[in-house]
Amino acid sequence: xxxxVFNAGSSSLKFGVxxxxxxxxxxxKGELSSFENGECTLHYRCGGEQGESKxxxxxIDSIVAANALV
Numbered sequence: 001x002x003x004x005v006f007n008a009g010s011s012s013l014k015f016g017v018x019x020x021x022x023x024x025x026x027x028x029k030g031e032l033s034s035f036e037n038g039e040c041t042l043h044y045r046c047g048g049e050q051g052e053s054k055x056x057x058x059x060i061d062s063i064v065a066a067n068a069l070v
Contacts, residue, residue, distance in 0.1 A: 003020065004016075
């Protein structure tokens with residue numbers, strides 16, 4: 001079974017996908033943070049704890065706008 005989790009804080013939105021049938025259950029995780037000047041940063045990792053971490057800018061201007069996307 002896959003589980004999608006969101007954690008909306010005051011300055012970031014974190015999310016993850018878990019596979020309850022896998023030993024490394026955290027198969028995807030991400031975070032939107034550093035909201036300023038109409039942008040934020042998306043940090044994410046695919047493939048569990050052994051996956052490569054990546055980052056990229058996104059055109060989302062606030063935590064409120066990020067929450068509205070989900």
